[in-house]
Amino acid sequence: DGGITQSPKYLFRKEGQNVTLxxxxxxxxxxxxxxxxxxxxxxRLIYYSQIVNDFQKGDIAEGYSVSREKKESFPxxxxxxxxxxxxxxxxxxxxxxxxxxxxxxxxxxxxx
Amino acid sequence: GENVEQHPSTLSVQEGDSAVIKCTYSxxxxxxxxxxxxxxxxxxxxxxxIRSNVGEKKDQRIAVTxxxxxxxxxxxxxxxxxxxxxxxxxxxxxxSTLGRLYFGRGTQLTVWP
Numbered sequence: 001d002g003g004i005t006q007s008p009k010y011l012f013r014k015e016g017q018n019v020t021l022x023x024x025x026x027x028x029x030x031x032x033x034x035x036x037x038x039x040x041x042x043x044r045l046i047y048y049s050q051i052v053n054d055f056q057k058g059d060i061a062e063g064y065s066v067s068r069e070k071k072e073s074f075p076x077x078x079x080x081x082x083x084x085x086x087x088x089x090x091x092x093x094x095x096x097x098x099x100x101x102x103x104x105x106x107x108x109x110x111x112x
Numbered sequence: 113g114e115n116v117e118q119h120p121s122t123l124s125v126q127e128g129d130s131a132v133i134k135c136t137y138s139x140x141x142x143x144x145x146x147x148x149x150x151x152x153x154x155x156x157x158x159x160x161x162i163r164s165n166v167g168e169k170k171d172q173r174i175a176v177t178x179x180x181x182x183x184x185x186x187x188x189x190x191x192x193x194x195x196x197x198x199x200x201x202x203x204x205x206x207x208s209t210l211g212r213l214y215f216g217r218g219t220q221l222t223v224w225p
Binding site: 004006033035040041042043044045048058059090092100101102103104105106108 | 113118121146148153154155156157158161201212213215216217218
């Protein structure tokens with residue numbers, strides 16, 4: 001089955017620790033995105049990548065980092081510099097030249 | 113950048129009634145307007161979209177209308193059912209290869225049986 005897989009579904013970390021969220025897609029999509037979702041805030045763009053080895057900051061990139069070493073994978077690291085990391089994180093992708101985005105099921109990160 | 117406003121933030125309707133959610137956008141270059149449905153604890157799913165060369169699009173009980181002059185678009189759900197209860201997001205994009213979407217803040221729709 002083709003799709004976008006985010007893991008884990010739930011993640012707990014202590015304050016001050018870095019944590020990496022996984023996003024893998026087998027749809028052969030070129031573009032991949034990370035969004036953060038907070039209650040009442042909608043979806044805000046953290047980082048996006050259109051091709052391997054290239055990525056750009058979105059609207060709220062501070063405290064986050066990404067890599068795109070493979071077309072299928074776009075992991076997001078939430079660093080200790082992110083002041084309020086507890087949120088629901090969504091990964092999305094779409095093929096080149098299309099704008100219909102497909103979303104993963106999300107990772108809920110809780111920092112205590 | 114683009115700014116998408118969505119109203120209302122919550123909407124309660126009786127089963128069988130219609131529901132309408134409205135969005136406005138600011139960037140006149142935006143030309144792709146999708147609507148997503150998000151169920152609790154899941155990722156958003158595309159339910160319908162419209163491009164700027166079309167004024168209305170319908171898919172069974174769901175329709176979307178677009179007024180480019182006024183920069184607003186709306187989602188219409190007819191004959192609502194309890195399983196329509198979810199959070200709905202509108203979005204706008206320039207539709208280029210960049211493809212990044214600008215989202216509204218969402219509408220929590222509750223359909224009472």
